[in-house]
Amino acid sequence: xxxxxxxxxxxxxxxxxxxxxxxxxxxxxxxxxxxxxxxxxxxxxxxxxxxxxxxxxxxxxxxxxxxxxxxxxxxxxxxxxxxxxxxxxxxxxxxxxxxxxxxxxxxxxxxxxxxxxxxxxxxxxxxxxxxxxxxxxxxxxxxxxxxxxxxxxxxxxxxxxxxxxxxxxxxxxxxxxxxxxxxxxxxxxxxxxxxxxxxxxxxxxxxxxxxxxxxxxxxxxxxxxxxxxxxxxxxxxxxxxxxxxxxxxxxxxxxx
Amino acid sequence: xxxxxxxxxxxxxxxxxxxxxxxxxxxxxxxxxxxxxxxxxxxxxxxxxxxxxxxxxxxxxxxxxxxxxxxxxxxxxxxxxxxxxxxxxxxxxxxxxxxxxxxxxxxxxxxxxxxxxxxxxxxxxxxxxxxxxxxxxxxxxxxxxxxxxxxxxxxxxxxxxxxxxxxxxxxxxxxxxxxxxxxxxxxxxxxxxxxxxxxxxxxxxxxxxxxxxxxxxxxxxxxxxxxxxxxxxxxxxxxxxxxxxxxxxxxxxxxxxxxxxxxxxxxxxxxxxxxxxxxxxxxxxxxxxxxxxxx
Amino acid sequence: xxxxxxxxxxxxxxxxxxxxxxxxxxxxxxxxxxxxxxxxxxxxxxxxxxxxxxxxxxxxxxxxxxxxxxxxxxxxxxxxxxxxxxxxxxxxxxxxxxxxxxxxxxxxxxxxxxxxxxxxxxxxxxxxxxxxxxxxxxxxxxxxxxxxxxxxxxxxxxxxxxxxxxxxxxxxxxxxxxxxxxxxxxxxxxxxxxxxxxxxxxxxxxxxxxxxxxxxxxxxxxxxxxxxxxxxxxxxxxxxxxxxxxxxxxxxxxxxxxxxxxxxxxxxxxxxxxxxxxxxxxxxxxxxxxxxxxxxxxxxxxxxxxxxxxxxxxx
Numbered sequence: 001x002x003x004x005x006x007x008x009x010x011x012x013x014x015x016x017x018x019x020x021x022x023x024x025x026x027x028x029x030x031x032x033x034x035x036x037x038x039x040x041x042x043x044x045x046x047x048x049x050x051x052x053x054x055x056x057x058x059x060x061x062x063x064x065x066x067x068x069x070x071x072x073x074x075x076x077x078x079x080x081x082x083x084x085x086x087x088x089x090x091x092x093x094x095x096x097x098x099x100x101x102x103x104x105x106x107x108x109x110x111x112x113x114x115x116x117x118x119x120x121x122x123x124x125x126x127x128x129x130x131x132x133x134x135x136x137x138x139x140x141x142x143x144x145x146x147x148x149x150x151x152x153x154x155x156x157x158x159x160x161x162x163x164x165x166x167x168x169x170x171x172x173x174x175x176x177x178x179x180x181x182x183x184x185x186x187x188x189x190x191x192x193x194x195x196x197x198x199x200x201x202x203x204x205x206x207x208x209x210x211x212x213x214x215x216x217x218x219x220x221x222x223x224x225x226x227x228x229x230x231x232x233x234x235x236x237x238x239x240x241x242x243x244x245x246x247x248x249x250x251x252x253x254x255x256x
Numbered sequence: 257x258x259x260x261x262x263x264x265x266x267x268x269x270x271x272x273x274x275x276x277x278x279x280x281x282x283x284x285x286x287x288x289x290x291x292x293x294x295x296x297x298x299x300x301x302x303x304x305x306x307x308x309x310x311x312x313x314x315x316x317x318x319x320x321x322x323x324x325x326x327x328x329x330x331x332x333x334x335x336x337x338x339x340x341x342x343x344x345x346x347x348x349x350x351x352x353x354x355x356x357x358x359x360x361x362x363x364x365x366x367x368x369x370x371x372x373x374x375x376x377x378x379x380x381x382x383x384x385x386x387x388x389x390x391x392x393x394x395x396x397x398x399x400x401x402x403x404x405x406x407x408x409x410x411x412x413x414x415x416x417x418x419x420x421x422x423x424x425x426x427x428x429x430x431x432x433x434x435x436x437x438x439x440x441x442x443x444x445x446x447x448x449x450x451x452x453x454x455x456x457x458x459x460x461x462x463x464x465x466x467x468x469x470x471x472x473x474x475x476x477x478x479x480x481x482x483x484x485x486x487x488x489x490x491x492x493x494x495x496x497x498x499x500x501x502x503x504x505x506x507x508x509x510x511x512x513x514x515x516x517x518x519x520x521x522x523x524x525x526x527x528x529x530x531x532x533x534x535x536x537x538x539x540x541x542x543x544x545x546x547x548x549x550x551x
Numbered sequence: 552x553x554x555x556x557x558x559x560x561x562x563x564x565x566x567x568x569x570x571x572x573x574x575x576x577x578x579x580x581x582x583x584x585x586x587x588x589x590x591x592x593x594x595x596x597x598x599x600x601x602x603x604x605x606x607x608x609x610x611x612x613x614x615x616x617x618x619x620x621x622x623x624x625x626x627x628x629x630x631x632x633x634x635x636x637x638x639x640x641x642x643x644x645x646x647x648x649x650x651x652x653x654x655x656x657x658x659x660x661x662x663x664x665x666x667x668x669x670x671x672x673x674x675x676x677x678x679x680x681x682x683x684x685x686x687x688x689x690x691x692x693x694x695x696x697x698x699x700x701x702x703x704x705x706x707x708x709x710x711x712x713x714x715x716x717x718x719x720x721x722x723x724x725x726x727x728x729x730x731x732x733x734x735x736x737x738x739x740x741x742x743x744x745x746x747x748x749x750x751x752x753x754x755x756x757x758x759x760x761x762x763x764x765x766x767x768x769x770x771x772x773x774x775x776x777x778x779x780x781x782x783x784x785x786x787x788x789x790x791x792x793x794x795x796x797x798x799x800x801x802x803x804x805x806x807x808x809x810x811x812x813x814x815x816x817x818x819x820x821x822x823x824x825x826x827x828x829x830x831x832x833x834x835x836x837x838x839x840x841x842x843x844x845x846x847x848x849x850x851x852x853x854x855x856x857x858x859x860x861x862x863x864x865x866x
Contacts, residue, residue, distance in 0.1 A: 043576075073742070075742050075746055078743060085744070086739075091736075091737070092737055094736055103729045103744055103746075106726050106746050107745035109603050126726075294671060328578045342835060345839060348837070352613060355670065355837045356791070357835050359788060359836045363830055368828055478605075483671075521686055524682055529679060532672055535661070536663075546862065
């Protein structure tokens with residue numbers, strides 16, 4: 001069996017004596033689409049922040065593509081091949097839709113400062129490539145007509161799509177989506193889920209998806225982890241998860 | 257012996273200078289605590305306070321305590337007015353806009369005062385007899401006693417207001433979280449207005465005391481003490497009242513020591529040096545707790 | 552032909568024509584020495600405000616110590632030309648390097664701070680630079696540095712200003728510049744997009760400081776004596792006003808801001824109190840009614856008129 005793309009090994013984080021996430025074990029194989037679900041406040045976003053380097057694990061390790069990424073800075077982890085979206089949308093809101101995507105190509109740009117100042121060498125060629133690729137991504141996400149609009153003026157659903165487009169521009173191997181369907185209506189959600197399945201195949205991506213609403217992820221995820229109070233209480237295929245008494249208790253008993 | 261003697265003497269000078277910083281720093285820290293604004297104009301409020309005290313003594317021929325009270329009341333109202341006209345309309349604007357407005361207000365107070373009272377420094381009359389008290393081998397003069405005494409009294413009153421009155425409770429709630437405080441039925445606008453009033457009155461007291469201490473006031477006198485009082489507030493932990501006092505006294509003592517043992521030209525550099533060290537190593541200040549942004 | 556290159560050539564041609572006209576008016580004494588001096592000051596202020604805009608406007612880091620870096624460039628420059636008899640251009644370059652290096656040293660630890668904390672820290676550092684210079688007898692201390700050779704003229708200032716504008720414009724319109732702008736917009740998202748935020752903040756700060764150093768060199772060699780009192784935080788505020796008035800995030804705005812502020816100062820030179828009261832009111836009213844400044848994030852090259860002239864567009 002090949003090595004998993006991402007493997008969290010007993011990753012834990014403590015905030016002021018409180019264990020926000022403890023003994024977080026998770027693996028994702030290349031090409032998989034995995035869901036991470038759990039009730040509100042279960043620590044899902046904290047787990048994401050651990051993987052992406054926003055928080056440093058207090059103990060345990062996280063391996064990505066055969067190397068440890070625990071303790072690395074967020075930008076180093078993105079450069080290593082993990083891109084993410086945010087639960088509370090974090091676009092570059094004053095900038096154009098196109099610029100939002102162009103910024104994410106940053107770590108793939110080869111021209112140096114001197115070529116920038118004097119505008120010689122690779123500058124024009126690479127800038128053109130970036131613009132073309134960014135427009136191609138916008139087309140996929142049906143945003144090409146809005147390329148020159150300010151990101152903050154987009155409707156909510158379009159902002160969520162733009163965040164995914166922007167994350168893809170960083171050319172990740174692993175894409176982390178933090179509640180991508182939050183605030184969307186059922187029709188939009190359905191379209192989004194289809195789009196996620198499609199881009200996964202098109203870009204050869206591995207995807208880890210956080211969702212608060214369990215029913216959403218059942219349709220597209222191959223495996224699911226369930227988090228409650230910072231601890232993984234269940235894992236398995238959607239069918240197994242639906243039958244799991246712990247999960248039913250967490251969702252029904254926990255919130256009732 | 258000689259070193260110890262000078263050390264203690266500088267300590268006395270430092271504490272009285274530090275009391276002034278503490279009074280100004282309290283206003284900074286209260287205002288920052290509630291609306292997260294570095295009120296660059298606060299030093300100029302202190303200057304206006306000094307001038308009002310000066311005119312109360314020279315023109316209205318008041319004695320020092322009534323002059324001090326008049327200055328505190330008038331300057332407190334001025335503080336409320338500044339807040340109402342310049343900062344309130346920007347309550348929901350980006351913080352940088354309010355900061356720039358504060359710089360504008362600062363310029364306005366400085367140069368409008370310069371226009372009205374001329375740039376020439378004024379000599380503050382001797383309002384109390386300049387008696388030097390000998391405590392053992394050390395000398396404390398009457399002005400220093402008065403500065404420390406009045407500062408102490410004002411701090412007791414402030415502590416009473418903040419801890420015991422309804423207004424004080426509202427202020428503490430608002431500095432914790434303005435929006436939640438509003439949900440609890442606190443009129444945030446009024447609380448902010450009174451905070452400016454109290455902060456400005458304390459700065460006015462500092463201004464009058466400095467006039468008495470150094471005998472000289474001018475329209476730009478507020479710039480440096482204003483900045484240093486901010487340093488004091490940061491040093492103690494911004495938003496924390498005892499922190500402002502602690503920071504003010506420590507800063508005053510350090511400055512007195514640097515002037516006494518090194519050179520007075522490095523005095524200002526020392527204050528800013530401390531600021532930078534604090535910001536780098538303990539940005540929450542001596543009495544503060546660390547916080548981080550939620551992702 | 553590439554649109555960007557075409558744009559550059561047009562701006563360059565415009566710059567050369569403007570220079571030729573102004574230089575011609577100066578040579579024929581149609582522009583007298585008072586306004587010639589003001590043209591020089593405007594040029595220097597443009598360099599200062601555009602470089603400050605790189606830090607404050609584009610990267611979103613609030614610096615209030617720009618005059619300190621100007622002082623470093625000025626003093627390094629005059630020491631090299633006066634004591635070491637080095638050529639002017641070498642002195643300017645050395646001043647830029649020294650200021651840039653100091654900017655790097657200062658930026659590395661302080662740029663961790665945010666917003667108003669950074670503002671007050673840079674203000675403090677600018678003052679420390681000035682106080683240190685004041686205490687170095689070698690450069691004249693508080694009394695100032697005397698006996699400077701008058702090298703600066705309109706041509707020097709204009710050409711260096713043009714180079715500054717091109718370098719900063721090219722930087723802003725590159726992936727490096729976009730990294731800086733991303734930091735201003737949302738630092739956490741920028742970091743999540745693979746941008747080393749510390750590196751780019753320090754880079755913008757270092758570049759800004761280096762250009763302030765060049766401006767300092769030009770400023771110093773325009774007089775026979777310079778003193779530390781020319782570089783207080785009040786002058787930093789002055790450059791800030793230019794940036795804010797023009798628009799934080801617009802090079803066109805910084806040029807306009809430098810022009811307007813210098814012009815007002817010159818026109819009201821005999822009424823200094825009024826000048827400052829007007830500054831203050833302009834600043835406050837600007838924040839009330841147009842906080843984004845005259846130009847906001849707009850550049851003249853992106854505006855409708857300019858585009859129509861060029862008949863350009865994306866399609």
